[in-house]
Amino acid sequence: MEYRKTKDILRVMRLLGHKNIKNTLIYTQLVTFEDDDFICKAASNVKEATDLIESGYEYVCEMDKLKLFRKRK
Numbered sequence: 001m002e003y004r005k006t007k008d009i010l011r012v013m014r015l016l017g018h019k020n021i022k023n024t025l026i027y028t029q030l031v032t033f034e035d036d037d038f039i040c041k042a043a044s045n046v047k048e049a050t051d052l053i054e055s056g057y058e059y060v061c062e063m064d065k066l067k068l069f070r071k072r073k
Contacts, residue, residue: 003028005072038070 003012013024041057043049049067053059057069 037073039073041069041071042066043069 002015003009006012009021009024009028012028013021016024016027018024039057040060041052043052044066049059049069052069055071057071060068060070062068
């Protein structure tokens with residue numbers, strides 16, 4: 001589940017306590033990915049950005065003085 005969420009194999013390897021990445025790869029091959037669908041939101045101030053981050057959104061970029069965030073569906 002962590003690999004599906006983050007797609008960070010090294011993080012998963014450390015989380016599971018594996019010393020060899022080959023062991024981790026066995027488990028991550030069981031993961032199936034659906035389409036990368038995201039919910040996108042924009043924040044115009046620090047309060048809005050903080051609320052989005054606390055709700056599980058990740059920062060993507062800044063455009064037209066707005067900070068853009070996304071979260072997987």
